[in-house]
Amino acid sequence: MPVDLRSDTVTRPSDEMREAARDASVGDDVYGDDPTVNELESRAADAVGTEDALYVPSGTMGNQIAARVHTDRGDEILVERESHVYRWELGGLAQLSDLQVRTFDAGERAVPTPEQVREGYVEESLHRPGTGLLSLENTHNARGGVAVPPEDIDAAAEAANELGVPVHLDGARLFNACVALDADPERMVREVDSVMFCLSKGLGAPVGSILAGGEEFVAAARRVRKLFGGGMRQAGIIAAPGILALDNVERLAEDHENARRLADGLDGIDGLSAPTPDTNIVQVSTEDAGVTAEEFVAACEDRGVLGGAHGEYLTRFCTNLDVSGEDIEAAIDRVRGAVEDVAV
Numbered sequence: 001m002p003v004d005l006r007s008d009t010v011t012r013p014s015d016e017m018r019e020a021a022r023d024a025s026v027g028d029d030v031y032g033d034d035p036t037v038n039e040l041e042s043r044a045a046d047a048v049g050t051e052d053a054l055y056v057p058s059g060t061m062g063n064q065i066a067a068r069v070h071t072d073r074g075d076e077i078l079v080e081r082e083s084h085v086y087r088w089e090l091g092g093l094a095q096l097s098d099l100q101v102r103t104f105d106a107g108e109r110a111v112p113t114p115e116q117v118r119e120g121y122v123e124e125s126l127h128r129p130g131t132g133l134l135s136l137e138n139t140h141n142a143r144g145g146v147a148v149p150p151e152d153i154d155a156a157a158e159a160a161n162e163l164g165v166p167v168h169l170d171g172a173r174l175f176n177a178c179v180a181l182d183a184d185p186e187r188m189v190r191e192v193d194s195v196m197f198c199l200s201k202g203l204g205a206p207v208g209s210i211l212a213g214g215e216e217f218v219a220a221a222r223r224v225r226k227l228f229g230g231g232m233r234q235a236g237i238i239a240a241p242g243i244l245a246l247d248n249v250e251r252l253a254e255d256h257e258n259a260r261r262l263a264d265g266l267d268g269i270d271g272l273s274a275p276t277p278d279t280n281i282v283q284v285s286t287e288d289a290g291v292t293a294e295e296f297v298a299a300c301e302d303r304g305v306l307g308g309a310h311g312e313y314l315t316r317f318c319t320n321l322d323v324s325g326e327d328i329e330a331a332i333d334r335v336r337g338a339v340e341d342v343a344v
């Protein structure tokens with residue numbers, strides 16, 4: 001069996017989740033009649049301390065709904081240059097909400113400083129569109145699962161709010177950040193206007209994400225979800241495992257521990273360098289070995305370790321619920337073999 005470290009989305013639902021799916025009470029959720037979806041939404045809102053929450057089929061849909069609700073056609077949206085919503089969602093900001101994107105480079109900090117928010121802000125005028133939304137990301141995926149402290153989220157959000165700009169947080173891995181920093185989720189999202197988090201990543205649910213915020217925001221988001229084709233019927237079948245997923249928050253610490261062990265082990269291999277991660281995403285550079293990420297990923301696959309190429313020399317391994325401590329030890333040995341196979 002390969003050790004599958006491509007993503008934390010690859011986990012299979014547990015037996016308990018499958019049973020919960022089978023036994024879930026259901027109704028037509030478009031009519032608001034599905035008790036299991038309603039329970040998930042209410043528990044999810046409690047988990048992040050918002051007035052309300054909406055169950056959506058994917059994190060991408062959650063982010064795109066938020067962008068649509070917060071903005072007007074032709075606005076600018078301010079995003080980090082390596083952010084998921086900008087780089088990995090098919091230009092949905094343009095395609096679905098008619099937004100013009102303005103990027104900032106937050107570097108290792110992963111969120112903008114208040115100065116960067118003010119610099120990026122565009123005031124609406126006869127000639128300029130006006131900034132409609134600031135989008136933040138925590139943890140920051142492409143920057144290696146960086147856990148952003150709540151104070152940095154607050155500072156960016158407060159700068160935006162002073163300019164009258166609402167703030168969305170792409171918290172696909174919000175709970176990874178909270179566990180890594182020992183921060184309360186409610187505290188983490190205190191200054192933002194909406195937050196999306198994924199049930200289908202480290203929390204282990206088979207399907208779905210949550211878009212949370214104030215009552216008015218969620219009511220508007222519910223309409224846009226329908227518009228985007230995300231109104232689901234007896235969705236309790238997939239929401240039931242999502243409820244169980246909310247109990248998997250604390251165990252994310254195991255993924256983080258596994259990621260540190262993996263990074264440590266890989267960093268010890270000649271030609272590889274892997275900084276210690278904050279959370280469950282390990283980034284490995286193969287530049288010193290003179291091996292491209294694509295060659296490296298293929299060699300690792302031949303040896304039974306799956307990862308993903310995320311740059312010319314950058315490979316990502318992501319620990320998850322289905323990967324044990326022994327799997328990590330095995331993965332380190334196999335990657336060592338893979339490097340010997342391809343290093344020049």
Ligand SMILES: *Cc1c(COP(=O)(O)O)cnc(C)c1O
Pocket residue numbers: 057058059060061063084085137139140141170172173198200209
């Ligand atoms: C995975 C991810 C998403 C999108 O989630 P999907 O459920 O795969 O659509 C959005 N933002 C970030 C940072 C992610 O890592």
